[in-house]
Amino acid sequence: MLQVSVISPEQTLYEGEASSVVAPAYDGEVGILTGHAPMMALLGSGTLRLSGGGSDQRFTVEGGFLQVADDVVRIVTERASRV
Numbered sequence: 001m002l003q004v005s006v007i008s009p010e011q012t013l014y015e016g017e018a019s020s021v022v023a024p025a026y027d028g029e030v031g032i033l034t035g036h037a038p039m040m041a042l043l044g045s046g047t048l049r050l051s052g053g054g055s056d057q058r059f060t061v062e063g064g065f066l067q068v069a070d071d072v073v074r075i076v077t078e079r080a081s082r083v
Helices: none
Strands: 002-007 012-018 020-025 028-033 039-042 045-051 057-069 072-082
Touching (some): 002 020, 002 045, 012 045, 012 057, 020 057, 020 072, 045 072
Antiparallel strands (some): 002 012, 020 028, 045 057
């Protein structure tokens, strides 16, 4: 499982586990699964989808970045809200 954090300037929107993450990168969607290589990506605008961990979560995000390292995914966004 992936350990995922979704953080905006106002609050931490999500902190928990997910089996997959699909994020709106600046130049298209990026999918993250367990064992993904370390990476960083700029976020664009769109829907962030977290699957697994008991329930699916969706957030609308605008800008920011995504970091993956050792099955830990950090999403720091300029603006986010639950869908």
